[in-house]
Amino acid sequence: MIEIPVKNGAENAHQEFSVTLGGNLFVITLHYLSYLDLPTWVMNVKRDGSPVVTGVGLEPNGVVNLGGSLGKIVLVGERATLDNLGILNRLIWAVE
Numbered sequence: 001m002i003e004i005p006v007k008n009g010a011e012n013a014h015q016e017f018s019v020t021l022g023g024n025l026f027v028i029t030l031h032y033l034s035y036l037d038l039p040t041w042v043m044n045v046k047r048d049g050s051p052v053v054t055g056v057g058l059e060p061n062g063v064v065n066l067g068g069s070l071g072k073i074v075l076v077g078e079r080a081t082l083d084n085l086g087i088l089n090r091l092i093w094a095v096e
Contacts, residue, residue: 001092001093001094002021002092002093002094003090003091003092003093004019004021004028004073004091004092004093005017005019005086006030006085006086006091007085007086008082008083008084008085008086008087009082009083010082012085013031013032013034013082014029014030014031014032015029015030016028016029016030019093021070021071021093022069022070022071022093022095024047024070025047025048026045026046026047026052026066027045027046027047028043028044028045029043029044029045029046030042030043030058030085031044032082032085034082039081039082040057040058040059040080041057041058041080041085042055042056042057042058043056043057043058043064043073044056045064045066045073047066047070052066052067052070053065053066058075058080058091059075059079060075060076060077060078060079060080060089061074061075061076062074062075069095071093071094071095071096072093072094072095072096073091073092073093074091074092074094075089075090075091075092076089076090076091076092077089077090
């Protein structure tokens with residue numbers, strides 16, 4: 001298991017970063033969508049410039065399967081808000 005570093009706060013409502021997980025370089029984009037009835041963080045993941053997952057909402061204990069041996073990403077902890085992302089929850093990558 002590896003914790004994926006994320007940033008909270010309004011200045012980070014739209015963030016993109018690269019992270020190496022299991023020998024694969026991923027580009028992760030997070031957007032905070034405040035206009036929804038229940039505001040949420042949405043995640044896109046690319047590998048080698050190709051989308052792996054697109055528009056997946058971060059839900060507590062929700063599993064985002066990256067496919068096959070690429071593993072999965074799970075939000076552990078409380079529901080992610082603009083201010084608590086990475087504080088009261090963690091974004092974890094794991095291989096089954």
